[in-house]
Amino acid sequence: MIVDIATRAYNHTFKVDPIVRTLLDTDFYKLLMQQMQFVLHRDLPVTFHLINRAKDLPLARIIDRKELEEQLDFVRNLSFQKNEIIWLAGNTFYGTKQIFRPEFISWLYDFKLPEYELSIVDDQFELRFHGPWAEVTAWEIPALAIMSELKARAVMKSMSRFEIDVLYARAKAKLWAKIERLRQLEREGPLRVGDFGTRRRHSFLWQRWCIEAMMEGIGDSFTGTSNVKHAMDLGLEALGTNAHELPMVYAALADSDEELRQSPYKVLRDWASFYSGNLKIMLPDSFGTTYFLEHAPEDFSDWTGLRPDSKEPIEAVEEYIAWLKARGRDPMSKVAILSDGMDIDSIETCVRHFRGKIGGVPIGWGTNLTNDFRGCMPHGDDKLMYPTSLVCKVMEAAGRPAVKLSDNPTKATGPRDEIERYLRVFGDRGMAEHEVLV
């Protein structure tokens, strides 16, 4: 074995092995939302916070605070590189050239992430970001990816080189076995699966491997990746539409119950002033999918599709199909994007169930694509390598609390009295509790 001494010595000099090495290592929907926030809500102050939904996992005892700060400080110092911005400005996204306006592109040149506040309570990190919405929002993905990868690194610190080798071999074999099932699914009919796994990935390099495996395994049925950096490097489509933070902030800004009721539609009309075609995807569950669909103005029936995110997917899409039919629209011209904790079993079930019933159920495959190491530890218990249920959510806008109900009450966020107020306004029809796995 020949060791290259120069490379070895160079590696010794690193003070930190960065997890997020570029601001482009984020999800594409962040940029789409950022543009809208920048144009329409430039100075709106918001607070985001990152929390670990798994309270029994004492993350602050597993991850070293200093290492976490080093990683967060590293991305705080990043700016977009010139070649990255030129690519954002020049590339075609979702079939649209120049999807980003010149003033937003100019703003990106100087963009840096705002400050963070880190504290430890009950062995959990509390990480908060405060500032203008278009700046704070950009913390979500790097903060989650850093926390997720630091946890994986912490577990691997006690493993030998050989154990780590076996770990990755097993994880690769496990993913490839899933991909073989996707290949079978592809032989039976159309299939569209994309990577949505940045936020809770095992690591940057592992996500790259998973994407390459999908490219190798299902070729054109692999629709792309939500990760902008990987999309640029690998010539893939960058995927993503909009997130809960949009209706949550719009709802927080509502000055009356009636404005609150209208806010989920107002935010989408604003969205439609920026984006069209396959980007006109409704995220209906912030305050209950059933309420959203029943009260949606007629023109929302013409949107391209739906992304249910907290209801059992078959139930949600069947509800959408019935809604389309009731409004005289052809479900075969619509899509339903499934991105809530999907894994190979549910992908197979949903894809097979909906063939011929709707135009497509494109899969946004997340954590179970980029962080499935269950059963892969070479020795004994591998629970520590399970993905952590981390989320980074808006908690306040203009000093008012932000609320999400969702279709699954266990996922509801916000102060209790506010949740109750929202439930009075929107009702709880169509909501049902079920376990959140990732």
Added chain:
Amino acid sequence: MIVDIATRAYNHTFKVDPIVRTLLDTDFYKLLMQQMQFVLHRDLPVTFHLINRAKDLPLARIIDRKELEEQLDFVRNLSFQKNEIIWLAGNTFYGTKQIFRPEFISWLYDFKLPEYELSIVDDQFELRFHGPWAEVTAWEIPALAIMSELKARAVMKSMSRFEIDVLYARAKAKLWAKIERLRQLEREGPLRVGDFGTRRRHSFLWQRWCIEAMMEGIGDSFTGTSNVKHAMDLGLEALGTNAHELPMVYAALADSDEELRQSPYKVLRDWASFYSGNLKIMLPDSFGTTYFLEHAPEDFSDWTGLRPDSKEPIEAVEEYIAWLKARGRDPMSKVAILSDGMDIDSIETCVRHFRGKIGGVPIGWGTNLTNDFRGCMPHGDDKLMYPTSLVCKVMEAAGRPAVKLSDNPTKATGPRDEIERYLRVFGDRGMAEHEVLV
């Protein structure tokens, strides 16, 4: 990704990527037998040949003749390195210091492999080696390892980097699953497993990985490796005793039926003049285990153990135990080394069956340890990656044909009329046909 340009450029300059890089990359029993051949039969001319028992696999259409010649020429030019010979002279093998005599060690300094003759008939390579026994014998392992690895390389030539990555990940995961079963077996009682997989290994580096996996997985229950190079590098015991070529040559030299009948015992008495203790292992099946045991002189009951090689292992070891008891010996003080096509199922079955019945059944795990890629190809059919049933055997000694009957008539080798003569002399009691898998 940082590419080290110097390393890359250096790699470009290789004319051949050698498979066997040192004469020490061979099985330990070759050196033990070589010493005996050198001392007792210095000028005896023999012919060995390498054949592919799987006639339906057209190796000469898969492996490029020129590449094969380059590899064979490469090892022809090798000599033992000084540090290797010093290690052979100074190391303790099987508990014995200076197991190799000074005159043999001196001879090794100048040793080179003799010439080879290569031809192609019916899409099969015919590879022959002719010369003094102690020289020709050393071709067996490098010739087999070269053919085996060239076939694997040929199959991988059409694979992408990514496919090869998946291939190895799956093979690693597959081996580790076997090792987890060995760990369970170890928890139930004593276990001894060693690597005997040099000759039909996938590659040198893969064998190294398999050995390291065994060290990591079962620790002290891993007894070592037959491969001298890996043993030296990793500080492991070098394993191996004697092979069929010894009784086959002694039988060929016999001038009468009576001398033929005595030859299996004569060769072992010569062996015992060189080696003792755990090296006094009888290989009983050259002309039938049943005949061998029934006619063995009384003192052979005191040998340390037996290595059945062509009979179903449980049947063979039960026969040995009954024989020991009939001769008043305690089976618990003996061992039976199992090395014929073992894999995890048969290892479990045999180890569990014989606990408490005999001192031990140390496993010599060969091809199914170092070359099990079944089910590991990322796309479709992987039969080409199955190990090839290659053997390199003595075919003539002093101009006379060499014969092996074995306990399994499908494994018999030699001219038909000679096989019949041997069958008249030794009988066929206890022989039974069964399929040869590797």
